Amino acid sequence: MRYVLLFVETEQFEQDLAALSLDDRARAYELAGKWFADHADKIGGGSKLQGPHTATTVRLDRGAEPLITDGPFVEGKEVVSGYCEIDVADLDEALRLVSSWPGCPVVEIRPIEPGL
Amino acid sequence: MSEGEPRGQLAKVVREHASRVAAALVQLTGDFATAEDLVQDAIEKALRRWPTDGIPERPDAWLYTVARNRGLDIIRRSANYRAKLTEVELVPPEPEDRLRLIFTCCHPALPRPAQVALTLRVVCGLTAAQIARAFLVPQATVEQRIGRAKRKITDAGIPYRIPDPDELARRLNEVLAVIYLLFNEGYLATGERADSPELADDADWIAALLHTLMPTEPEVAGLLALIRLHRARAASRFTPDGSLVLLADQDRSCWDREAIADATRLLVRAAKQKQPGPYQLQAAIVACHAEAASWQETDWEQIVLLYDMLLCLAPSPVTRLHRAIALRYAASPQAALAEIDELADALDRYYLFHAARAELLRAVGRSEEARGADRRGLELTSNPAERAVLRRRLSSATAAGVTIARQR
Numbered sequence: 001m002r003y004v005l006l007f008v009e010t011e012q013f014e015q016d017l018a019a020l021s022l023d024d025r026a027r028a029y030e031l032a033g034k035w036f037a038d039h040a041d042k043i044g045g046g047s048k049l050q051g052p053h054t055a056t057t058v059r060l061d062r063g064a065e066p067l068i069t070d071g072p073f074v075e076g077k078e079v080v081s082g083y084c085e086i087d088v089a090d091l092d093e094a095l096r097l098v099s100s101w102p103g104c105p106v107v108e109i110r111p112i113e114p115g116l
Numbered sequence: 117m118s119e120g121e122p123r124g125q126l127a128k129v130v131r132e133h134a135s136r137v138a139a140a141l142v143q144l145t146g147d148f149a150t151a152e153d154l155v156q157d158a159i160e161k162a163l164r165r166w167p168t169d170g171i172p173e174r175p176d177a178w179l180y181t182v183a184r185n186r187g188l189d190i191i192r193r194s195a196n197y198r199a200k201l202t203e204v205e206l207v208p209p210e211p212e213d214r215l216r217l218i219f220t221c222c223h224p225a226l227p228r229p230a231q232v233a234l235t236l237r238v239v240c241g242l243t244a245a246q247i248a249r250a251f252l253v254p255q256a257t258v259e260q261r262i263g264r265a266k267r268k269i270t271d272a273g274i275p276y277r278i279p280d281p282d283e284l285a286r287r288l289n290e291v292l293a294v295i296y297l298l299f300n301e302g303y304l305a306t307g308e309r310a311d312s313p314e315l316a317d318d319a320d321w322i323a324a325l326l327h328t329l330m331p332t333e334p335e336v337a338g339l340l341a342l343i344r345l346h347r348a349r350a351a352s353r354f355t356p357d358g359s360l361v362l363l364a365d366q367d368r369s370c371w372d373r374e375a376i377a378d379a380t381r382l383l384v385r386a387a388k389q390k391q392p393g394p395y396q397l398q399a400a401i402v403a404c405h406a407e408a409a410s411w412q413e414t415d416w417e418q419i420v421l422l423y424d425m426l427l428c429l430a431p432s433p434v435t436r437l438h439r440a441i442a443l444r445y446a447a448s449p450q451a452a453l454a455e456i457d458e459l460a461d462a463l464d465r466y467y468l469f470h471a472a473r474a475e476l477l478r479a480v481g482r483s484e485e486a487r488g489a490d491r492r493g494l495e496l497t498s499n500p501a502e503r504a505v506l507r508r509r510l511s512s513a514t515a516a517g518v519t520i521a522r523q524r
Contacts, residue, residue: 090274
């Protein structure tokens with residue numbers, strides 16, 4: 001079954017990461033890279049996203065003209081920072097995989113609509 | 117039995133067989149949601165027919181046949197299913213099948229209220245109407261919860277299997293939490309009624325089933341012992357007119373000594389495995405109370421020790437509160453009050469904190485503050501039995517010597 005993992009960063013996580021020494025930060029990235037390598041057989045496409053300051057949201061339900069606003073669609077302390085697709089047997093296997101993720105503190109697991 | 121009546125003999129028969137039939141049908145169709153629908157239809161039909169036709173000799177076979185025929189009606193489109201369903205007669209499911217059912221209903225990806233509703237429906241064979249009555253919520257709410265949960269099981273790929281060994285402990289905790297919540301809801305409901313004995317009975321039944329299916333899990337035995345120890349004292353918890361009797365004042369000759377001895381034996385056997393856990397420790401605390409000849413002769417030192425162990429495994433301000441209450445008798449009211457005052461921030465919204473504090477204040481002669489604490493407690497609980505106890509204390513000028521703390 002295919003799922004998308006949405007990686008979510010928090011303000012606290014961002015601050016903690018910024019406070020690390022260069023070496024420690026490199027080590028943190030290395031751990032995340034190793035996680036992707038270890039599970040390469042289950043992971044399909046995906047990317048890290050640029051920061052929330054680069055986001056633009058378009059709302060099409062606010063009258064005749066699309067409403068264009070600066071920033072991510074949810075204003076808040078948690079922002080989606082990346083995504084990847086995984087192919088595993090079931091939700092339990094997805095949960096197991098995500099439990100070992102060494103990076104950002106929140107991950108949403110969302111099944112992909114079948115037949116698309 | 118009509119839908120408006122309490123669950124009786126009939127429902128007990130249904131409960132005994134519903135999960136067997138559900139497990140067999142999931143096994144057969146490989147589809148949890150469909151199987152659940154079929155069983156539910158069969159149960160509704162049984163509740164209509166059995167009161168006039170009588171309970172069949174083999175209720176499980178009856179339910180299974182009705183569910184299977186209904187399945188054939190619904191899924192005529194699918195030749196594959198049809199062939200499967202026509203061929204197979206009911207075979208008693210393996211213990212693993214019923215365990216799978218329980219673990220799926222209590223999957224951590226489902227919200228707690230849905231886990232509870234689904235467990236009652238699938239494992240105990242309750243109808244949505246019965247669940248709604250037990251929890252004092254509209255039937256539509258229960259149906260919605262169950263519907264959403266079943267859709268999530270199917271759409272999100274929640275598996276129908278027993279968790280892997282490295283996951284088992286955590287997932288079992290989830291199941292135990294659901295059962296314990298059911299029990300608590302039944303034993304001392306937060307709603308308008310003081311208690312709902314049928315839910316306590318369901319919780320007892322599932323815990324016993326789980327213990328049969330997983331006889332070597334000490335925490336399962338611990339939870340079963342905990343439930344049985346509480347229920348052994350149920351007869352003395354209320355006066356005939358329905359008001360709550362505190363543990364200190366209960367007539368201990370009404371306690372079911374045989375049940376207490378059985379539960380204690382169960383607990384001792386579990387403890388031999390040397391894997392202490394929160395349920396075993398809570399059961400051990402209740403056992404200390406159950407075995408004491410009187411309130412005064414209770415082994416308070418042992419109880420404080422058990423709370424210390426419990427706090428090591430599962431730190432919680434509510435557990436600290438209970439420890440402090442025991443400390444009053446193991447040490448002194450002053451020592452207990454000092455402990456309790458440290459919990460003011462964490463437990464300000466909890467009625468028992470104020471009720472227990474009121475008693476300690478009264479014990480050290482600060483009666484005006486005690487009345488203030490009782491009043492605050494009264495604001496915080498809607499349980500009629502608890503409210504009555506606090507009102508009695510507030511209205512009696514020399515209320516002393518009673519304790520609300522160990523009522524449960």
